Amino acid sequence: MKFTVAEPPNEPTNETPTNNSENVLINIVLNWTCVDPDPGDKLSYDVYFGKISPPEKVGEGNQSETSYNPGLLDHLTSYYWRIVAWDKTGNYTSGPIWNFETRQNQPPNEPTNPDPENGSTNISIDKVLSWSGGDPDPGETVTYDVYFGSSNPPSKVVDNHSATSYDPPGSLDYVTIYYWKIVAWDNHSASSVGPLWNFSTGMEPNQQPNIPTSPTPLNNSIDVPVNIDLTWSGGDPDVGDTVTYDVYFGTSSSPPLEENNQSELLFTPDPLAYSTPYYWRIVAWDNHGASSEGPLWIFTTIAEGNQPPNIPSNPSPANGFLGTSIDVGLSWTGGDPNGDTVLYDVYFGVLNPPLKVIYNQSAISYNPPGSLEYETVYYWKIIAWDDVGESSTGPIWNFTTRSEFNRPPNIPTSESPRNGSTNVKVNSDISWVGGDPDPGDNVSYDVYFGTTSPPQKKVENQSAIYYDPGTLGYT
Known part of the structure; x- marks a missing residue:
């Protein structure tokens, strides 16, 4: 076996x-x-x-x-x-x-592949920064310190950051060079410092001027006086842009250019013909050459014949005026387009609407009897009458008389940045709320500012309620 x-x-x-x-x-x-x-x-x-x-x-x-x-x-x-x-x-x-x-621990990979690329220009003000990182040792965790700002070298803005991207808070400034670098750290405290990169943001995009609106007289108006000022609303959405206007005006539906490159929102044509349709259009231009064309507007003038008196205007004191003398005299502008004799009814007092205090006077002024009350709102209006019984009613105006005794200005409050604020932008303006309890008083301000307490006076007798200290130092 x-x-x-x-x-x-x-x-x-x-x-x-x-x-x-x-x-x-x-x-x-x-x-x-x-x-x-x-x-x-x-x-x-x-x-x-x-x-x-x-x-x-x-x-x-x-x-x-x-x-x-x-x-x-x-x-x-x-x-x-x-x-x-x-x-x-x-x-x-x-x-x-x-x-x-x-093997011994290897430091993290040096940060590379910056986005935006080093030296890039015309970068969006809302750009998110990113880079490539990592570690040659398997299983290592890597975090990043981000240095970023408009100064060179930039300051650290975040540390122990796990992502390979960074979104700067808010929007960046236009036409500004920004510097940044990344320092990578592994979980053994080994680090690699990336190079210093930079990019520049683009110019603020220009927007067209606002389309002209709110015409006076209104579109399709009738019975418009032959002596009329044309007005409109304009402007520009870009802060700091200047706007000029071309005025097209005439009796044809393709009106000719009557005025160009004017800055006023008003055009005064020569006296117009009666019972005539007029066409007009406004073209707005900004200082970058962009334009916005308004719509074609039309109005028709009044038929020849008696016209009512001119609406009372140009009040003195001006409407809403604060700090008026208690012995003020009232005056206005009147008249009549037909040259008729004009008389005026005066309404005046502390009630709104005011009561009639005099009628059928020829003067374009009125002196209230005696002195007025201190710190009191007074209302007044004028009705104009011509010698054929036509009338024009002016608006209700108001003014406030001054205080009997002067009081000190309001204590400045509502400071910005708020007291004790941190992480304030280095290009911030400081501002406050001021004013005065006495109607009509003008207030000026002395500004004390600095890195010591108490701070030193930087400016005196300024009327603005803000101060630009320039670019501040980082903490």
């Missing part, structure tokens, strides 16, 4: 990493090869691995694969390992103890 004795597996060989290797990656996967001299025998393996020699068994053993993943290892550390091979009959062969040393 013959039988065969099973032989144990061959010794494991061809280890990876090879024995005594150095500078091994910390995410290395261990590999080996092993065969059995008995055909058809399937092998299994016990893995011994660790920082001490001899190493301890890891896992449950009896694995069929010829590889083992120990996970992320420590930097610059010696590891020991060996493999025990088993066949199906229980024979085994233990391999030698191998060792290797992992």
Whole structure:
């Protein structure tokens, strides 16, 4: 009778990493090869691995694969390992103890690929910055310090930032050079400093002037006086832009150019013909050459004949005036387009609407009897009558008399930036709320400002309630 004795597996060989290797990656996967001299025998393996020699068994053993993943290892550390091979009959062969040393920690990758590119121009004021980073060591976490601003070198604006992008708060300034750099840190406190990059923002885009609107006389008006001023509303959406106007005016539906490059929102034509339709259009131009054409407007003048008196205008004191003398005299502008004699009814008092105090006077002035009350609102209006019984009623005007005793100005309040504010922009203006309790009083301000307490006087006797200290220093 013959039988065969099973032989144990061959010794494991061809280890990876090879024995005594150095500078091994910390995410290395261990590999080996092993065969059995008995055909058809399937092998299994016990893995011994660790920082001490001899190493301890890891896992449950009896694995069929010829590889083992120990996970992320420590930097610059010696590891020991060996493999025990088993066949199906229980024979085994233990391999030698191998060792290797992992590489030392590598600093993060130097930040690259800036967006916007270094030296870029005409960049949007809402641009988000981004870059490429990372780390050559597997499994490392990298954070970033961001330096950014319009000064060179820029100041740190955020640290320990995990994203490879940064959105500056708010919008940037137009036509400004910005500088930035990124410092990368790994979780072992190793760092890499990126280069200093820069870009410049573009010019503020120009917008067309506002389309002229709100014509006087209104479009399609009739019975318009032959002595009339044409007015309209204009302007420009871009702060600081200047606007001029071309006036087209005439009796044809394609009116000719009568005035160009005027800054006023008013045009006074020569006296017009009676019972005649007139056409007009305004074209607005800004100082960048952009234009906006208004619609074609039309009105028809009054038929020849008696016209009512001119509407009383140009009140003195001016409507809404504060701080009027208690012995003020009232006056206005009147007249009649037909040259008729005009008489006036005067309404005056503290009630609104005011009561009639005199009628049928020819003068264009009125002196209230006695002195008025201090700090009191008075209302008044004028009705003009011609000698054929036509009338024109003026608007209700008002003024406020002055205080009897002068009081000090209001204590400045509502400061901006608020007291104790932080992270204030270096190009911020300071402003406040002031004023005076006495109607009509003018107030001026002395501004004290600086980095010491108390601050030094910077400007005196200014009327504005704001002050521009220039570009401030960063904290």
